[in-house]
Amino acid sequence: MSKRETVQDPLTAGEIRDLHVTVLAQMPLNLDSVKVRADLKNKSAFGRDLRKFFCSRYAARLEFPDADKWADFYRRIFGKEIDLNNLHVPAKPEYECWPIVMVLNISNNDAFDACKKQFSKAWRYVDDLNTVSDVVKRPEGSYVVWVKAFVEADPDLTNVSAEKIIERGLNTLTLCERLILELKYFDETKRHLDINNWTLCAGSRYAGGSVPYVSWGGSDAGLVVSWCSVGGADPGLRARAAVS
Numbered sequence: 715m716s717k718r719e720t721v722q723d724p725l726t727a728g729e730i731r732d733l734h735v736t737v738l739a740q741m742p743l744n745l746d747s748v749k750v751r752a753d754l755k756n757k758s759a760f761g762r763d764l765r766k767f768f769c770s771r772y773a774a775r776l777e778f779p780d781a782d783k784w785a786d787f788y789r790r791i792f793g794k795e796i797d798l799n800n801l802h803v804p805a806k807p808e809y810e811c812w813p814i815v816m817v818l819n820i821s822n823n824d825a826f827d828a829c830k831k832q833f834s835k836a837w838r839y840v841d842d843l844n845t846v847s848d849v850v851k852r853p854e855g856s857y858v859v860w861v862k863a864f865v866e867a868d869p870d871l872t873n874v875s876a877e878k879i880i881e882r883g884l885n886t887l888t889l890c891e892r893l894i895l896e897l898k899y900f901d902e903t904k905r906h907l908d909i910n911n912w913t914l915c916a917g918s919r920y921a922g923g924s925v926p927y928v929s930w931g932g933s934d935a936g937l938v939v940s941w942c943s944v945g946g947a948d949p950g951l952r953a954r955a956a957v958s
Contacts, residue, residue: 758883759883762883777803778798778801778803778813778858780813780815781798781801781815784796784798784813784815785798787815787897787898787901788815788817788820790901791828791832791897791901792820792824792828794817794819794820796817796856797856798815798817798856800855800856801815801855801856801857801858802853802855802856802857802858803857803858804857804858804859804860804957804958805957806860806957807860807957809862810862810863811860811861811862811863811957812860812861812862812863812895812898812899813858813859813860814858814859814860814861814887814891814894814895814898815856815857815858815894816852816856816857816858816859816890816891816894817856818855818856820890820894821843821844821890822843822844822846822889822890822893823842823843823844825890825893825894825897826838826843826893826937826939828893828897829893829896829897829937830936830937832897832900832901833900833906833936833937834936835934835935835936835937836936836937836938836939837931837935837936837937837938837939838938838939839920839926839939839940839941840920843889843926843939845920845921846889846918846919846920846921846926847918847919847921848888848889848890848917848918848919849917849918849919850885850886850888850917850956850958852888852958853958857958858958859887859891859956859957859958860956860957860958861887861891861895861954861955861956861957862954862955864954865905865907865908865909866907866908866909866910866911866952867907867908867911867912867913867914867952867953867954868952868953868954868955869952871884871886871914871952871953871954871955872949872950872951872952873947873948873949873951873952874947874952874953875914875944875945875946875947876914876916876925876944876945876946876953877944877945878947879916879953880916884916884953884955885917885955885956885957885958886914886915886916886917886953886954886955886956887913887915887916887917887953887954887956888915888917888918889915889917889918889926889928889939890918891915891917891956892913892915892928892954893928893939895907896928896930896937906930906937907930908928908929908930909929909930910950911929911950911951911952912927912928912929912940912950912951912952913927913928913929913952913953913954914927914942914951914952914953915927915928915953916953917956919944920941923944924941924942924943924944925941925942925943925944925946926939926940926941927939927940927941927942927951
């Protein structure tokens, strides 16, 4: 049996009930009405916070059947042998989606350099993309992030700035995740993403606070990594929702 495979006895109805009772029993008797009402007005964000806690503590590790394919991808594209035995795999969304496997010790520069090697042409706004940092929380170690299976970035996030994404509490791709997605898509199809639009990598920031975006600029420009302001919005500028 693989180290990634786990056989567990399912929880009984009584055990689930006991968990609910135990959690509710820890609720303070004297509640801050202002804070409670604020959370009730923004149930989606409140629910996400609760879900993060329970998932980090109790979520069962899920199987990821494509682990060997991704190990081969990293071996061929980056010349790295990776261990995915402890891969963090969030529940796969019900909509059609692609996995992006992220591993340790692959930097933004590493991903960009791999793109340039694979595509021949690539341009970046700054020489050192390692000055770009992530503003979203990700699991420690290797992990999977699910993204909608769209060649062009998410149409429902058209004209939505990084600033608005923060206000809505949305989880979106980082720069490195977007570059790895480009590499994997090209490796499988020999085609590119975002031919007509740009992926706003709202999960990352340049050192000055601006937001990176990625597109395919055609055969002349190749892959393009540029930037916009945190409040920048455009019909062709779209983030990609992430499930991590």
